[in-house]
Amino acid sequence: MQVYITGSLAFDRIMTFPGRFSDHILPDKIHIMNVCFVGNGLDEKFGGTAGNIAYSMAQLGEKPVILSQVGRDFSVYDERLQKLGLPVEGIRTLDHEFTAGAHITTDMADNQITCFNPGAMCHSCGYDMTGLNGDSIGIVSPGNVEDMVNHPKYYRENNIRFIFDPGQQITTLGGEKLKQALEGAYMLIVNDYELQMVMNDTGYSKTELLDKVGMIVTTLGENGCMVNNGEEMHIPAARPVAVVDPTGAGDAFRAGLLKGLCLGKDVETACRMGCVSALYSVETRGTQEFQYTWEDFKHRYEENYGPLA
Known part of the structure; x- marks a missing residue:
């Protein structure tokens, strides 16, 4: 099964300020x-x-096709992806733009100031999807808004399973585009806060959402996730050795879930695999810094859930 991932590629540029922002901001001069x-x-x-x-799927032996857009500064990231054996033919390069980037400064009190430049993400990836077939599965994650609407449309019209994962682009999409994009999804995946945002923006109740999608998977952080396909099923979280940095755990969860679907596992097992995949992100600082083998993954799964059937 070939996996196609619609979403962003970005650089996170992180600085630490050796003080407190509050010591240098004058409240009466904030204007x-x-x-x-x-x-x-x-x-x-x-x-x-x-x-x-x-990245997480590559750790699990999969080679998904990334559908995204980047700028003229992408070469070092491109080299990394190719070393991982990941296909790059779905990535569009725009020489007049920079790759999307978040510039994050954190002070000694863990306050953050972030400036995000979408750069190339403002443009569609322009990928020719006509080569995709029913053996494929797509996941549409936060990225270019046009792609987040058009790629689900292609999947629907060609009977290709897709997961819709709107995340931080919920407010940008707005109600009508959200309704268009999630229609016919095999799975809607959100956290509990995002689920409420989707319902607020679309005007759909949870029951009405389940009329539009095959199932809803709601991630609950340290409490695991909930699967709802008309009946609710709770999947407990896997146990981390230590919680170092939860950033990126949601993306790692999606990777493990997709690996399970590629192996033909049922949704319960796939979600458990997602929870195990998230462990590696939680236990490491950074969203693409961890490394592990399939054998190690199976061992961690069995520690938490028993044999990987």
């Missing part, structure tokens, strides 16, 4: 604020929803 925070160096990480999911 004319002009302040500079000097960080302790710069750490550049690879990120983006599509990049994170594809």
Whole structure:
């Protein structure tokens, strides 16, 4: 089964400010604020929803096709993807743009100031999807809005299973585009807060959503996830050795779930595999810094849930 991942590719550029923002912001002058925070160096990480999911799937031996868009500064990320053996033919390069990037500065009190430049993400990836067939499965994750609407349309019209994962683009999509995009999805995957946002923006109740999609998978962080296909089933979380950084755990969960579907597992087992995949992200700082083998993954699964049937 070939997996296609629609979503973003981005650089996360992270700085630490050796102080507190609050010591340098004058409340009575905030209407004319002009302040500079000097960080302790710069750490550049690879990120983006599509990049994170594809990276985790590569750890599990899968080679999904990324459908995304990047800019003229992408070469180092491109080299990384190719070293992982990931196909890059679905990635469009726009020489007049920069790759999407988040510039994040964190102070000593864990307050953050982030500036996000969408750059190339403002443009459709322009991928010719006519080669996809019924043996494929797509996941449409946060990225270019046009792709998030058009790719589900193609999947619906060609009877290809797809997972709709709107995430942080829920508010950008808005009610009508959300309704169009989620229609006919095999699975809607959101966290509990995002589920309420989807219902608010579309005006759909949970029952009405289940008339539009095959099932809803709601991630619950340390409490695992809930599967609802008319009947609710709770999947407990796998146990981490230590919680270091939860950033990216949701993308890793999606990767493990997709691996389960590629293996023909039922949804319960696939969600458990998602919970195990999320462990590696939670236990490591950064969304693409962990490494593991399929044998190690199976061992962690069995520690938490018993034999991987």
